[in-house]
Amino acid sequence: MKTWIKSLIVAALVTCTGYAALTPAAQQRSASTPESVGVSTERLGRLHQAMQMFVDRHEAGGIVTLIARDGKVVDVHASGFQDVESRTPMKTDTIFRIASMSKPITTVAVMMLYEEGTLLLTDPVSKFIPAFKTSTVMSADGTTTPARRGITIRDLLSHRSGITYGFLNNGPVGNAYRKEGIADGLTVMPTSLADAIDKLAAAPLVSQPGAAWNYSLSTDVLGRVVEVVSGKSFDVFLRDRIFVPLGMTDTSFEVPDAKVARFATAYAPDGAGGIRPMKDPESFGNAVFSPGVSYKPGKKYFSGGAGLTSTAGDYARFCQMLLDGGTAGATRLLSPKTIELMTLSHTSDLPPVGGLLGPGTAFGLGVQVTTDIAATQTMGSNGLYGWSGIYGTVFWVDPKEKLVAIMMVQRYPGSPVAAAFRPLVYQALVK
Numbered sequence: 001m002k003t004w005i006k007s008l009i010v011a012a013l014v015t016c017t018g019y020a021a022l023t024p025a026a027q028q029r030s031a032s033t034p035e036s037v038g039v040s041t042e043r044l045g046r047l048h049q050a051m052q053m054f055v056d057r058h059e060a061g062g063i064v065t066l067i068a069r070d071g072k073v074v075d076v077h078a079s080g081f082q083d084v085e086s087r088t089p090m091k092t093d094t095i096f097r098i099a100s101m102s103k104p105i106t107t108v109a110v111m112m113l114y115e116e117g118t119l120l121l122t123d124p125v126s127k128f129i130p131a132f133k134t135s136t137v138m139s140a141d142g143t144t145t146p147a148r149r150g151i152t153i154r155d156l157l158s159h160r161s162g163i164t165y166g167f168l169n170n171g172p173v174g175n176a177y178r179k180e181g182i183a184d185g186l187t188v189m190p191t192s193l194a195d196a197i198d199k200l201a202a203a204p205l206v207s208q209p210g211a212a213w214n215y216s217l218s219t220d221v222l223g224r225v226v227e228v229v230s231g232k233s234f235d236v237f238l239r240d241r242i243f244v245p246l247g248m249t250d251t252s253f254e255v256p257d258a259k260v261a262r263f264a265t266a267y268a269p270d271g272a273g274g275i276r277p278m279k280d281p282e283s284f285g286n287a288v289f290s291p292g293v294s295y296k297p298g299k300k301y302f303s304g305g306a307g308l309t310s311t312a313g314d315y316a317r318f319c320q321m322l323l324d325g326g327t328a329g330a331t332r333l334l335s336p337k338t339i340e341l342m343t344l345s346h347t348s349d350l351p352p353v354g355g356l357l358g359p360g361t362a363f364g365l366g367v368q369v370t371t372d373i374a375a376t377q378t379m380g381s382n383g384l385y386g387w388s389g390i391y392g393t394v395f396w397v398d399p400k401e402k403l404v405a406i407m408m409v410q411r412y413p414g415s416p417v418a419a420a421f422r423p424l425v426y427q428a429l430v431k
Contacts, residue, residue: 037069037402038431047424048077054417055080058274060392060409061267062090063417066312067425068404071324073316083265085277092312095250095263096408097291099186099306099389103219105251105318106304107157107366109226109237111338114153118229121157124150125221128228131201137162138204142172151209153225156218157365158346162205163216167287173206174286185220185303186390187281187290192300193234197224213353213363216305223304234302245331246317251310254297263309266291266391266410275411284413287390291410306390312406315395319404323397343385343399345369378419379426394418401429 034041047065054060062080066073078090113119119128126132135147147162155161165184166177182200183189189196197220206214223234230237235253243251255263268284270276280292295309321327326334345362347353348371353363360375361368370376370384386396392415395406407421 034074034428037072037074038429039067039069039074040428040430043428043430044075044077047075047421047428048079050420050424051077051079051417054420059416060411061265061275062094062409064090064092064094064096064312064406064408065421066092066316066404066406067428068316068320069429070402071320073313076312082262084267084275085265090264091262093250093262094408095255095259095309095311096393096410097264097266097295097389097391098308098310098315098393098408099391101310101315101387101389101393101395102303102308103305104322104366104387105238105242105308106219106222106226107342108242108318108322108334109234109304110153110157110222111334111342111365112241113226113229115335115338119153119225121152121154123153125153125156125161125225126150128225129197129201129221131198135162135201135209136204137208138172138176138206140171144204147205148208149210151205153222154346154365155209156222156225158363159213159216159218160210160347160350161216161218161221162207162209162211162214163200163218163221164206164214165216167285168215169206170286171206173204176203178286182217184217184287185301185306186294187288188294189299189301189303193220193224193227193302196301197221213347213350213357215356219305219366220303223302226304234304242318242333245333246314246321246328248310248314248317251308251314251318253295253299253302253307253309255295255309256297263295264408264410266412268412269414278412289412291391312408315406316404319395319397319406323399323402323404341365343367343369343383345371378422380422388418391415392417394421396422403429 051063061084064078067075076092078092080090082088082090082094136144138144151161166174167184226237227234266278267275268278278291281290325336326332342365346364347362360372362371367385368387373380373382381398381400384396384398388394392409392411405425409417
């Protein structure tokens with residue numbers, strides 16, 4: 001829908017249990033009710049009740065859910081508290097750490113440059129970051145061999161680069177990351193993105209480029225590629241080329257003082273069946289988090305894989321752009337064919353990945369793609385794509401159903417909300 005950006009202002013038009021049409025024209029054609037796009041208001045009540053149950057059981061502090069169909073936001077609902085201790089109510093415009101939901105945004109930035117002819121998916125990353133010219137692969141016994149070929153842009157987009165995350169790897173490569181101070185984008189980084197990525201390039205790979213799927217810091221590398229190719233700092237490129245055109249006014253790597261009152265508190269299990277505020281910093285195994293300080297203004301390291309904050313309404317604008325074939329109002333960010341390429345499987349030649357992806361899914365360029373909905377053992381459609389964040393957030397776009405669904409919560413580790421959210425959304429679709 002080409003006029004999405006002109007009138008989707010969720011905070012102004014939507015109450016906690018309300019809805020909004022995206023365009024005046026759509027509002028004239030039919031009342032902007034859930035029923036007008038085949039969603040049951042009564043059944044949405046089940047979704048709201050279930051989210052409140054997570055809050056009442058102290059499994060989450062607060063939750064925001066958003067559903068859009070046929071270009072209309074038909075339900076935005078806030079449950080619980082933005083901050084439990086102060087009893088600050090959760091609001092639909094609360095700002096969340098979206099962590100790995102940053103990855104699809106970074107992917108769009110790269111694909112915009114691809115469309116402009118300034119890079120190719122087959123380009124070696126060393127073309128833009130020379131430190132990657134001498135990559136080595138480390139085996140389980142700690143010995144290294146030269147990489148058989150260079151890491152390509154497509155390898156980075158599809159997590160087939162051989163790079164990993166330190167918190168996911170307890171072997172020699174993860175140990176090398178920790179020894180060299182290579183962080184996961186979730187805590188304070190005193191160095192610039194350029195310096196940090198050069199340090200990462202000197203670390204060994206966990207597999208040969210292209211040979212295996214390893215969820216990784218690859219997307220952080222892509223942020224540096226954007227800087228080199230565009231000549232702009234990564235945060236400025238995202239602001240100018242994506243956030244401003246889409247009207248994503250609350251999406252950033254930083255939360256300024258004027259918006260701190262809207263920033264959700266991050267929680268962790270308290271060991272007694274409830275939750276407690278996360279410390280700053282705090283470690284869980286090899287994962288190091290800094291849920292407050294790392295989002296303060298003045299940062300130098302802009303993590304394309306984990307660093308952004310956003311609201312449900314802002315992220316819905318981004319998702320609707322993808323669903324609408326790359327358009328945002330009168331502005332086109334991408335071609336529909338580019339989005340088609342992003343949302344195809346780029347891991348189909350590999351053995352079933354499992355783990356983070358799960359059965360019936362594959363990985364595209366920056367997003368997880370559903371290839372066999374029956375094998376996923378949940379509702380949805382083949383061709384559905386999306387991803388989640390380590391603080392518990394999740395989104396998906398279902399082109400078959402013309403559906404966008406977003407759930408925002410702040411709890412690590414093991415937020416139970418995302419798995420329940422999927423069937424609760426689809427049970428509300430009645431045609």
